[in-house]
Amino acid sequence: MDWLRAWMMPPQGSEFAKEIDFIYMALFWLSVVLFFMIAIPSVYFAWRYRYKPGRVTPHQTHNTTLEVLWSVLPLILCIGIFFWGLNGWMKYAVAPGEAMEISVTAKQWLWQFEYPDGSRTINDIHVPVNKPVKFTMTSEDVLHDFFVPDMRVKHDIIPGRYTQVWFTPNVLGEHNFTCAEYCGKDHSGMKGKLTVDNDADFAKWMETGGTEWEDYFNGKDPKKTPADWGKITYERVGCNSCHTVDGSKSKGPSWKGVFGSMVELNNGTSVLADENYIRESMMNPQAKVVKGFDPIMPTFQGLLKPNQANGLVAYIESLK
Amino acid sequence: MEPAVTSGARIGDRPRPKKNYLNETKGFKSWALTVDHKRIGIMYLVGTLFAFLLGGIFALLVRLTLLTPAHKLFGLQVTAETYNRFFTLHGAIMVFLFIIPSIPGSLTNFVLPLMLGAKDVAFPRLNLASLYLWIVGAIMAITSMIVGAVDTGWTFYTPYSTTTSGTVTLMTAAVFVLGFSSIFTGLNFIATVHKLRAPGMGWFDMPLFVWGMYSTAVIQVLATPVLGITLVLLMLERVFQIGIFDSRIGGDPVLFQHFFWFYSHPAVYIMILPGMAIISELIPTFSRKTIFGYRAIAYASVSLALVSFIVWGHHMFVAGQSQLATVVFSALTFLVAIPSGVKVFNWLTTMYQGNISLETPMLYAISFLMLFAIGGLTGIFLGTLSTDVHLTDTYFVVAHFHYVMMGSTVTAFIGGLHYWWPKMTGRMPSEKWGRIAAVLWFIGFNATFLPQFILGSRGMPRRYYNYLDQFQPLHAFSTVGSWIIGLSLFMTAAYLLASLRKPADAPDNPWGGTTMEWQTSSPPITHNFEDQPVLEHEPYDYRPKAVAH
């Protein structure tokens, strides 16, 4: 009967999905049996005891044994089903400690995801196969809900609070997720793609730090340039805590007008602030320290994805 | 199988009264200022059926939009915003303007005093006030639709409802007014049942219809005020930003859901108990056999009313309530299945060894048994915690509640309407067209909503305007089903209205019922009974000497 389950339920993306499907199908067959236990008599009796003039019906007012039986037996059945459901739910309710945590910010009408290493992506996430992943979620505006049918998980996302779902995907490939709490105009457009990768592919994906940056480098949107991505990165990775972009003084040199200028270093020499200089400053900041500033900049080696570094260069170049 | 006496017969040799409640006084004022429960019931019937039509049109628009992914309605493009209004208005009109007020306001208003052998309800002027409040609420709701419409879903979840544009405040004010209409009706019925029973009629001699309506009235009185205050808080939050439901200003969106469902779960029992009450009348009458398990059904009605107050959290398993609350609410929810099951078994046992004729009301009653079975059984999937996580907020829930609210309550309503039509109007409706419409209703309803269970379990969320291609065949099937429903209802309206052209000469007791309303003429005289009736037999007594004709 697996074809019936496969027709009624989405693909099974995890062990948990298999367990839920098992309960679902059990309840399904139970319901079919109980339904026919009600439907068949109702139709059969209408035929078997059809009207005959003059027939007298028996005066059956009650039957205590029968009534107790059909109150107690369903009650026992219900208690059993309750505990079965509770059991499955408890597994879903608490994520295992080693789960990779992805934080989710839902807003009308898109999904923002952030990985532990700071990579961000929108509407499109990758997770490694056979490893538990936990989503910690909040909303920027109204109620939303993160629903991954193939994993059989769902939870509301509430502004001002954090809620959680988790699962361990065990099937490679693409799955859909969708918003399941009405949130306004484009509620039914608020969906995304979850891709389950093997370890190698997942590592490769993490290298690039998500897909959010792609729009800024593919030229499709004139409003999204590498320099814009650089500005976003400037704020996100904290460059702005030491470098201004308007020329004002801070812990580090301002970026305004730097690109292409001659910079005086603290050892008395001057260098051209070209692209190589910028890149070296990010990865090996102690190599060339600007005069009048302390050598306090940390290295961003390993902390910046290539697209982020490229973006920063483009941004700095744009700050004439 | 034609046992229904179709015309003429009167109890004993009493001549047919020339004046009845319909023609005794004439003119607009005699209706607008009436305190006759029967006239008020007729006016409620007209009003709530109009609301049913309006809500039904929105339903057809929803289903038409979902027929194909192109979202075209008669060539016009439907936008997401328009679609969101369609489903919101469908839900709000159906819940607040039709399902909750219809059976209590129309059929119960008409029949309850007659069943008790009373002249009227306890507070006739309050009854009229209830009607006026319904009318005012309806006007406010319709105005809010015309002036800007609402797109929050009938559940008004915050913070979307407190911040979106649209006529939310006016619509919630309308629902507030409608709530008071419901409260006063419930209040009236409780007092009537306590105080106005005929001599000889103890609590356990009353028809089970009365037990069902009494239980409904208890919920109306206890639950509706909480909706009232919730809506007031919603309006204040929207207009003055009080800060109770919006987290940006210190509130809690989940609190709204607790307040809202504290009323709205008992409210669904306000919807189903009257339907069950009607079935408790139809089955013994058309089986010509005493009801099996009278006391069990009576107790089940009251316990459903009481237990309905402690399960509201089962609408919120994934909403962010505490885990303990979630577990407790699931356990309690299973409790509520038992009284409903007991009733179904008792009705089936009543049919066993009966003498059954399949007139239209009985066809609806048998449909009820099957459709309510599906509705109730699918509730188990939703009460079970682990499956609910997957199924909640999907089409599975939509299918479940349509099976109980529409497949059960509306089915019973149409059956009851047909059953008491001769008593209310003095005319017998066409049996042929009634049966055809009943069969079409059953087919159309299942065609529309059975596929929606599959849509839901396969992951289609509710309130969705777009959908994945894989869902299109099921959606199309469901839409065609909705047309069959429309056809059936149109037929029902047509043959009922057509019956009004016949002379008003229906028998006092065309179906052979044992309850007191059948002891008076069809239609009844204004003060219901010529002499105060006294109850002289057990309820539903079909033993030969006890039958009253």
Place this chain on the structure above:
Amino acid sequence: MEQQFDTSKLGMWLFIVTEILLFGGLFVGFGLMQNRYPREFIEAHEHLKQELFGRPFPLYGAINTIVLLVSSWTMVMGVNAAQTDQKKKTVRYLVLTILLACVFLVIKYVEYSHKFADHLLPGMFYGHQAEDLIKGTHGYATFFAFYFMMTGLHGIHVLVGIGLLSWLAMRARRGDFTSEYYTPVDLVGLYWHVVDMIWIYLFPLYYLIS
């Protein structure tokens, strides 16, 4: 007659149940919010107190409580007078009840104007958002939102009560009530006691928490 009286009384009690549930929702909401902002609620309620012999004391609240309690007593006396065919006394006690109710509303008006002057208003009219932002809490604003909602809803019920009592007083003067038929007096009396009782719960909740 007795059946009618009994029935009306049942109807009135049912209505009272709905009122209790209506206010109940607000009481529950208040309780939940107090749980969320315990410190702010205690601090905020100090604004409901006035200076008495150099110390803060909920003077207006206490006076209003006494006023309503006395008005319940005058109401009972009025019902009693109607029950015993004493027309003049009935009218007198009804009028006294009305006067006391008016005193209640006047004191409420004074309280509200003090709040307005201090910008302690509900919702978007709350005038201390900046300070609250620094303290990082919505608790004070929430307290005052609830204060106005609950005392406001209660005040509306007092106003409606005045209307009902006035109507009763007019009918009493006309001689409508006798020992045979005093139902409206009895029922409005019930209503008035409920209005009083709701205040008896409101008063400690708002004015006396610590």
